[in-house]
Amino acid sequence: MADQKRLFLLDAFALIFRGYYAFIKNPRINSKGLDTSAILGFTNSLLDVIKRERPDHLAVCFDRGGSVDRVEAFPAYKANRQETPEAIKLAIPYIETILKAMHIPIIVKNGYEADDIIGTLAKMAEKEGYKTFMVTPDKDFAQLVSENIFMYRPKFGGGYETWGIPEIQEKFGVERPEQVIDFLGMMGDASDNIPGLPGVGEKTAKKFLAQYGSMENLLANTHELKGKMKEKVEASKELGILSKQLATIMLDVPVEFHEENFELSQPDLDAVKEIFTELEFRRLHDNLIKTFSPSEANSAKAETKTTSKTTKKAAPVGQFDLFAVPGSGNVDEEVTVSGYETIKTTDHFYQLANTPMSRKMLLQKMLKQQSVCFDTETTGLKALEVELVGVAFSWEKGKGYYVAFPEDQAETKEILEEFRPFFESMTIEKVGQNLKYDIKVLSNYNMPVKGLLFDTMIAHYLINPDMRHNMDILSETYLNYQPVSIVELIGKKGKNQLSMRQVPLEQQTEYAVEDADITYQLKEHFIKELESGQLTKLFTDVEIPLVSVLSAMEIEGINLDPNFLNELSVDLTTDVDRLEKAIFEQAGEEFNLASPKQLGLVLFDNLKLVDKPKKTKTGQYSTAEDVLSYLAKDHQIIRDILEWRQYNKLKSTYVDALPNEINPKTHRIHTVYAQAVAATGRLSSNNPNLQNIPIRTERGRQVRKAFIPRDENYVLLAADYSQIELRIIAALSKEDTMMQAFKDGVDIHTSTASKVFNVPVEEVTREQRSNAKTVNFGIIYGVSAFGLSNQTDLSRSEAKELIDTYYETYPKLRAYMASQVDFARDHGYVETVLGRRRYLKDINSRNAIVRGAAERNAVNAPIQGSAADIIKLAMINIYNRFEKENFKSKMLLQVHDELVFDAHKDELETIKSIIKEEMENAFIMDVPLDVEIGVGQNWLEAH
DNA sequence: GGCCTATCGTA
């Protein structure tokens, strides 16, 4: 069997798409701003197949021009495919170049899909005595499987599986693979727009196949069906036949199979190197060299592979004599070849320090270091509620120590105390990934963390704010090392998940020290990257000090009055029930009001309130607020629905949810600020989100009354920047008229209205001011006439005129916006007043929509981000002064342009002036900053 | 239980 010649046919587009989407949450962007995800994904698959299988014959098949025959038969065929992403279009020429350099044949035929080409070639090769492996994730290919033709499917999470006849029988519930065509024809395929039989999904299709064996036989025996199903299928016989045709892979493509053309040969390594260098695929290049260099033949991996299988030696074939493996194509038992180093492939010295003596020696060593990475292991995710299970330390690549703690919390405290000299040391730098978490955990044991900090998560956030910053991803990206996954250790989330405490100590040690080890290595890497991006100052002077400030704010929490919310809840329930009843009466039926799907059907199918209802992107009727608002004036039911929506939202998201967030120990609410999430530099708040507490509507605003001072000795103080973003754009653009308005302290929207509508300030109408206000805000987001007319009563042309007049009034503002876009085009990024960068990879996209979005980002990011920079500075300065003066008053919350404090009554006047001074002077520009301070018995009163 | 979509709360 192993002697049989083997042909591998790759379905290029399917693999490219798969590769692209594998990186979708963390796209690979090279230094030129090119999204290389698709290229990397595909090339990885290609090398992976070669490395695992050592095929002697291989080709890559592309689509070109789509399927002429299928579109003729059914114009909608594949019509609802989304447009190919830009990055994929750009990827194709690179992939073709790579394939050419590797001397791998590319098969294309105008007017045929890759499916058809692969199918035809597979059948031809079968006649020539080949075993053919169709490399594709696309299940349509199952119909081609035979004794000599297999599907070779990439699995999620790595590895491949081979589907032969038995697998097809099992997965599709068919006797013969050809029946897969009937199966697909019956159930249809949304992605290819094969309609299928209405009402028939996977389950029913399997049932029909078992019973009737084919589409034709089913359609000939529809009299045996019953009820709705009978009607539907009988009405769709033609559709059934058509669907089957569409699903059929053609086997008569005019291609020829000359085996010598498909032989895999040695690549042109120089040419490959050139293209890989251009793309910045360093690791892939190493991988390629390994893959094609016979001297590596006896590597450990190859040995594991062969010894784990029956030892029947394969006859040497093709280029890869030295590492020939048995050619069954069955890969289930093979070790995973991810391309990453792991704990198994790397020398390491991770030691458990579990005795008083070993801990003492560990401490002695640590105290001699300048910089040490530490990482706490705990019983859960909520830092303020968990118990400490262990702490790992590392300060040298590949080495580290783990201190484990017992369940007894008093003992834990004692052991932790031994390390106080380390945590309190002002001279040893503490390195960590998301140090805020560790600081909070240690605070449960009254153990402060002092001295310089280096947080790798935050470092990377500054280096590339659009990426995600999990340690696992960072490690794979920067160290080519895949850490032990937490899932391996404690299992998947949910039912059987273990606590870290239940993991054997040896494994805890390996896992925890590895994390510390990796984090320490990442630091070395990121120091350089911060420096080259001129981000070191922002990191050291702003983000790192902020870690401690946020930790303190989160630990402090805020007082909540749950009884007040309970009363609110009762009132809301009354109104929700009343409205629900009224709505059902008007609709003439009961349904789930909270389901937009059901609501849409009731309003637009049954009641037919509109001729041509707006649809969402998934094809459902849209019932969003702006859609319903149009109808509100004509229909009582719509007004009731909007009111119901509002109350229901308030109740479920705030009134009923917030009391559950009260910490049982502190009786306060402790939000968690995410310092490395928002791409612009803002913070975000979660668990619970305290940055979106209602204020706009009367009813919603009541929720703020539940946020109250610590006790009767305190009041709540709120300090707001007034128009900070407009002030920033005025200062950055040096638009004199706008700057002057701010210097004069006049109402900016009235001032704008007076200028664009050319009327004296005192004659500006409410409507004019309101429209001017909308444009002022719109400018910050990158207005369009369309957006503006949607937000105001203005028509599209009136909106356009208003925008034009606005730009004439403030010409420098327009010039500034254009200059930001130009800067982004030239440099690939824009930056804030403190040099925080945001990379805009789509700024030169040929797709106008994509490019437009990037251009709006180029304008908005520096403004939103500079405002974020400034309030961060203010927070640090206020915190430091509060610490120095030892105030009882505490900073509690940040809401983008607002800070909220528990203000001790004795300190009220003092801190008012400190807060105002620090906020207004946090960053000096040509426009003054203005801060309004309010004080009250709750958050609403403080405004 | 996990993941996606639609909706809506804030600056």
Next chain:
DNA sequence: GTACGATAGGCCA
């Protein structure tokens, strides 16, 4: 038009 997070429904396994 920018930036977020939480909820419920609905569908998957």
